[in-house]
Amino acid sequence: MDEFWVFGYGSLMWNPGFSYEERIQGRMIGYRRSLCVRSWHHRGTKETPGLVLGLDRGGSCRGVAFRVALRDREETIEYLRQRELVTFVYRERVLPVRLDDGRKVQALAYVVDRTHHQYGGVVSVTEAARIVNRAVGVSGPNPVYVANTVAHLREMGIRDHWLEQVAAEIARLEGVEV
Template structure:
């Protein structure tokens, strides 16, 4: 088996949960990071869904690519499918990513399925913040997920203005 790459743009960046040989900053063209998935398990419930990130079409997304040893491939892919496909709201795809330093690689990415019932269409930052501020699931409060993602992006020197806008409104709600 050959070594392969996995692209992370949300919690996979700060909690990959699998062994990897190396990680590099990476850019995926054709998709952008978006709080567009209603979470019924990890950051919310069916009765009070949270919001988690998905890759939506258009633009680009900066994140981390993790290189996985070929002999770990089945174990890692099984883990990723169990984690990311709990409600089949993501489409597993192989996409080209640009690694730091200009190298190009194929990576497994999880793209939002815009035809899935849990796909959140065109939420304003204020509406998204209301959902994030009030939801909690098996992995904890929804706002902790958004905060951890933003903190990791800031450590990488990456700005995500839309996610920052949502976080601003979450903080306003929490200060009341």
């Protein structure tokens, strides 16, 4: 392997936590960003779980690819495993990504395990907003997580219409004008 790439679709995009030599936006085909992981620690509780992002099958996902120096490969993988595989709701995969400059690379990504007990499945905008709106965990309110994610995506010029609709519905439920 002459290059090592990592694909981020959520907080990894703006807070990677590892050193990299190149950062470029790209698209992964066959997977989409989704609020499909039940969170009962960071953004919810066992009694009132929240929803956090997962990379789920179907569609496509705009995100950020990071080229990591080969000398930093093992250290980066170890860091990502500690960050992403805490409850093993994600599976480590190497998947194709088309970078915005036209290159095609293979990138390490963490996709949701649909057989894991934290997998929340496919939910509607209304159902996602209802679940998120009532959840709070040790890292704070679930609605703040969704709003911050949408804001970061917009700052990066990435539109996620489904997630934006969820954020708008949460705001409606909270009586806030968007």
